[in-house]
Amino acid sequence: MPLLRFRHSLYYIHVYASTWCPEVFDNFLCWPATPPGQNVSLPCPERINGVIIGAKAYRRCLEDGRWETRGDEKDKDKGYTNYNNCLLPQLLDLLKMCDEIKECAQITRTTRTIEMVGLSFSLISLIVSLIIFFQYRVLKNNRTKIHKNLFIATLLQVVFRLIKYVDQELKAGDRIIENTPILDEACITLLEYSKTAMFTWMFIEGLYLHNVITVTVFQEYSYIKIYFYVGWTAPAVITAVWVWTMKMVRSNWGFYYFLPYYWILEGPRSTIIVVNLLFLINIIRVLIVKLRESHTSEIEQVRKAVRAAIFLLPLMGIANILFWMGYRFTQGWKLALWSYTSYFLNTFQGFFVAILYCFLNGEVQTAVKNSFYLHMSLRNHDYTPCRNLTLISTAPDPEQHIEKESTNWIRYCLKQNKKSPEEKEIR
Numbered sequence: 001m002p003l004l005r006f007r008h009s010l011y012y013i014h015v016y017a018s019t020w021c022p023e024v025f026d027n028f029l030c031w032p033a034t035p036p037g038q039n040v041s042l043p044c045p046e047r048i049n050g051v052i053i054g055a056k057a058y059r060r061c062l063e064d065g066r067w068e069t070r071g072d073e074k075d076k077d078k079g080y081t082n083y084n085n086c087l088l089p090q091l092l093d094l095l096k097m098c099d100e101i102k103e104c105a106q107i108t109r110t111t112r113t114i115e116m117v118g119l120s121f122s123l124i125s126l127i128v129s130l131i132i133f134f135q136y137r138v139l140k141n142n143r144t145k146i147h148k149n150l151f152i153a154t155l156l157q158v159v160f161r162l163i164k165y166v167d168q169e170l171k172a173g174d175r176i177i178e179n180t181p182i183l184d185e186a187c188i189t190l191l192e193y194s195k196t197a198m199f200t201w202m203f204i205e206g207l208y209l210h211n212v213i214t215v216t217v218f219q220e221y222s223y224i225k226i227y228f229y230v231g232w233t234a235p236a237v238i239t240a241v242w243v244w245t246m247k248m249v250r251s252n253w254g255f256y257y258f259l260p261y262y263w264i265l266e267g268p269r270s271t272i273i274v275v276n277l278l279f280l281i282n283i284i285r286v287l288i289v290k291l292r293e294s295h296t297s298e299i300e301q302v303r304k305a306v307r308a309a310i311f312l313l314p315l316m317g318i319a320n321i322l323f324w325m326g327y328r329f330t331q332g333w334k335l336a337l338w339s340y341t342s343y344f345l346n347t348f349q350g351f352f353v354a355i356l357y358c359f360l361n362g363e364v365q366t367a368v369k370n371s372f373y374l375h376m377s378l379r380n381h382d383y384t385p386c387r388n389l390t391l392i393s394t395a396p397d398p399e400q401h402i403e404k405e406s407t408n409w410i411r412y413c414l415k416q417n418k419k420s421p422e423e424k425e426i427r
Contacts, residue, residue, distance in 0.1 A: 008045050009184065017034050019064070020033045020034060020035055020036065020061070020065055021033060021034045021059075021061035021062075021065055021066060021067050021079070022034065022036075024067065024078050024079060025078075026044045026078050027080075028048065028079045028083075029042050029045060029057065029081070030159075031059055031081075034059070034061040035061065036061050036062065036063050036064065036065050036301050037061065037062070037063050038060075038061055039058050039059065039060050039061075040058065040059050040060075041056040041057065041058040041059075042056060042057055042058075042082065043055075043056055043057075043088035044056060044057050044085075045086075045398065046252065048086075048252075048254070049252065049253075049255055050087055050088050050091040050252065050254050050255040051086050051087065051252050052086055052088060052252070052255070053249075053250050053251060053252055055085045055086045056085060056088050057078060057082060057083045057085065058082055058085075059080070059081050059082070059083055063198040066079070066405075067079025068080055071363055073099020076181050080254060088258045088259070089258075089260060090255070090258040092257055093328055097220070097328060097329065097330075097335070099329065100331045101329070101330075101331070101335055103332035103335075103336070104307055104332070104335065105338045107339055108339075110336075110340070111339045111340060111343050111419065112165070113160075113249065113349065114340060114343055115165065115343050115346075115347045116162075116343055117347075117418045118166060118343070118344060118347025118348040118351065119158050119161055119162050119165070119347050119350075120162075121348060121351045122347065122348060122349065122350025122351045122353075122354070123154075123155070123158050123162065123348065123350070123351075125154070125354035125355070125358075125359075126151050126158065126351075126353070126354050127352045128354070128358075129357070129358035130155070131357060131360070132154070132364055132367075132368065133147065133148050133151070133220075133358070133364075133388070134148070136364075136367040136368075136371065138262065138363075138367050138370075139363060139364065139367055141210070142282070143146070143208070144207055144223075144363075146201065146204055146205055146227065147358070148356045148359070149185070149201050149204075149206075149227075149228065149231055150198065150201040150202065150204075150205060150355065151354070151357075151358075153194055153197035153198040153200075153201050153223040153231075154194075154198045154349065154350045154353055156190070156194035156197070156351065157191065157194040157195045157197075157198055157350075158350050160190050160191040160194060161347075162190060163177070163186055163189075164177065164191065172266065173206055175407075181219060181253075184253060185243075185253055186251060187242055189239060190254065192239055192242065192265055192303060193235055193239040193263075194237060195269075196237075196238055196239060196265055196268065196269065197232060197235040198275075198349075199235075199269045199272045200230070200231050200235050200272065202233055202272065203272040203275060203276060204227050204231050205276075206275070206276040206279040206280065207227075207279065208227070209283055210279045210283055213283050213286050213287065214282065214286050216313035225402045230347075238264065238265060238268055238312070239265065242261065242262075242264040243263050244263045245264060246259075246261060246409065249261070250276070253352075254323070262390070265318075269320065270320065273320060285306055289370060291311070342403070373403055378387040
């Protein structure tokens with residue numbers, strides 16, 4: 001009897017196991033043999049970007065012992081694995097949209113080119129601007145100190161984004177950052193910290209202008225040290241809370257900006273945009289009411305700063321608003337317009353900041369011109385720079401010192417044409 005039962009068991013296994021769906025590897029997961037007419041599920045592979053941790057993928061074994069397919073030739077051997085439950089809804093929408101829009105791949109490549117060009121322009125212009133601000137001590141006042149910190153925060157964001165993009169352009173096996181989770185998470189953390197710091201310093205720019213006009217009545221006294229601590233410490237705290245949340249929920253860092261936790265970062269940034277808009281409205285109201293008849297040099301400087309802020313703050317806000325609007329399109333030209341516009345504004349931010357706060361800044365232009373005249377006068381004594389001398393009127397700053405070389409140059413000018421009207425003006 002035992003021998004008969006053993007033979008019966010072998011026969012049962014042979015008959016039924018021959019109709020099971022066989023073991024198969026679909027390049028991500030290894031699926032076990034499955035009885036016909038049943039579904040089998042496995043946890044989603046965590047190493048894929050955009051995967052929801054804890055979700056499951058599934059397959060279906062048909063009644064005839066074959067894995068279910070989608071009708072594609074490539075699926076007939078291995079069958080079809082449904083990973084829809086594994087992917088973030090936003091990422092799934094993107095994939096479906098790109099399946100419907102044939103130009104999606106070309107639009108993506110063109111967008112990346114725009115990003116690289118914009119980041120390169122921003123990198124160069126910000127470096128040049130910082131060199132100018134640190135080179136000329138005559139520019140050392142509270143307003144330019146805030147500008148410098150804004151430039152540094154924007155420059156850090158540009159650098160970390162370029163590092164990520166350059167790494168992504170490498171072949172899959174050569175991507176050092178993407179293939180090293182610790183480096184990837186560290187780069188993302190620094191990128192988001194610098195981005196939050198940039199928005200914080202834009203808030204400080206608006207707050208400073210608001211205080212100068214409505215509180216201190218054009219006096220340069222300001223709590224610059226408090227601004228400094230807030231500008232760099234607050235973003236660190238916000239970013240630390242976000243990183244801690246990501247670690248606690250064990251979330252996948254790929255496409256992290258689609259996760260709801262990203263609003264820990266995006267919420268304060270959006271608030272800053274709204275608050276700065278309120279600052280600008282109040283600043284414009286005060287300027288119209290109180291400063292219509294005034295034309296002093298200091299007021300003119302504030303007016304120029306306000307004009308720059310009026311242009312720059314909405315420009316930075318537009319990029320965020322475009323991202324909030326969404327990206328679900330059914331036509332290629334709409335997707336291209338949204339992608340090119342939003343990423344152009346986003347990556348050229350550093351370039352716009354440098355143009356408005358440095359290259360078009362009257363104080364900076366005057367300092368560079370004076371430096372050029374000084375250089376020419378030291379090289380050739382026949383060149384008369386005194387007629388081109390422009391004194392920069394800056395508010396008192398306890399840390400400001402006049403450069404020895406510039407002082408000697410002014411003395412040299414005074415000795416050359418003692419009867420010139422310029423001499424009397426300087427004295």
